[in-house]
Amino acid sequence: NAGVTQTPKFQVLKTGQSMTLQCAQDMNHNSMYWYRQDPGMGLRLIYYSASEGTTDKGEVPNGYNVSRLNKREFSLRLESAAPSQTSVYFCASGLSLGETQYFGPGTRLLVL
Amino acid sequence: AQSVSQHNHHVILSEAASLELGCNYSYGGTVNLFWYVQYPGQHLQLLLKYFSGDPLVKGIKGFEAEFIKSKFSFNLRKPSVQWSDTAEYFCAVRSNTGGFKTIFGAGTRLFVKA
Numbered sequence: 001n002a003g004v005t006q007t008p009k010f011q012v013l014k015t016g017q018s019m020t021l022q023c024a025q026d027m028n029h030n031s032m033y034w035y036r037q038d039p040g041m042g043l044r045l046i047y048y049s050a051s052e053g054t055t056d057k058g059e060v061p062n063g064y065n066v067s068r069l070n071k072r073e074f075s076l077r078l079e080s081a082a083p084s085q086t087s088v089y090f091c092a093s094g095l096s097l098g099e100t101q102y103f104g105p106g107t108r109l110l111v112l
Numbered sequence: 113a114q115s116v117s118q119h120n121h122h123v124i125l126s127e128a129a130s131l132e133l134g135c136n137y138s139y140g141g142t143v144n145l146f147w148y149v150q151y152p153g154q155h156l157q158l159l160l161k162y163f164s165g166d167p168l169v170k171g172i173k174g175f176e177a178e179f180i181k182s183k184f185s186f187n188l189r190k191p192s193v194q195w196s197d198t199a200e201y202f203c204a205v206r207s208n209t210g211g212f213k214t215i216f217g218a219g220t221r222l223f224v225k226a
Contacts (some may be wrong), residue, residue, distance in 0.1 A: 004155075018115075035216075040218060041122065041218045042202060042217055042218035042219045043202065043219075045213060045215070048213065048219070058213065069197060090156065096215075097213065098144050098170075098213075101158075101214065102146075103155045103156040103157070104155065105155055
């Protein structure tokens with residue numbers, strides 16, 4: 001039982017490049033989330049998926065897109081990376097919205 | 113706007129000192145309250161939560177938190193901290209008036225001196 005896994009662990013991008021962050025959970029959870037963590041700002045919700053087939057914007061969705069590929073997987077895409085997107089990105093899952101969330105190890109992204 | 117406020121961004125304590133970290137929220141309605149902890153180099157993990165019932169909640173590693181509805185607060189306490197409690201602590205709130213999303217506070221970095 002791996003819990004929540006994320007790939008890659010680290011990534012360096014140049015401004016304008018695109019990339020997809022992958023997230024998978026093996027706990028049969030319905031809800032999944034993407035957060036970014038910045039110093040002094042805590043965790044801010046980018047997008048979430050209440051259940052397979054649905055996605056919704058969080059607090060800071062601009063510049064990102066998501067895909068809930070199936071119940072297990074929830075990917076985050078940066079179409080044209082900007083330096084302001086330098087951050088640590090966390091994926092999380094939970095049995096349902098509002099329940100305890102289980103977090104992945106994070107992806108450190110640097111945009112030059 | 114709905115928000116979660118953690119009063120202290122950085123706290124430094126000596127071992128055996130008592131800890132209280134403040135958390136206030138601005139939501140109305142029914143709330144679920146959480147404290148998560150992130151130890152250095154590790155994932156965020158749940159410390160304790162309150163959904164209903166006794167407003168004094170006990171969590172792992174000797175932590176507890178008290179929900180005071182009239183003050184919109186959910187402060188985290190520990191009577192005697194250890195060096196291993198050095199971590200970042202996040203308060204989180206989910207409200208039925210907030211679209212069921214969970215909103216996190218900015219976090220408090222605790223450093224415990226041995």
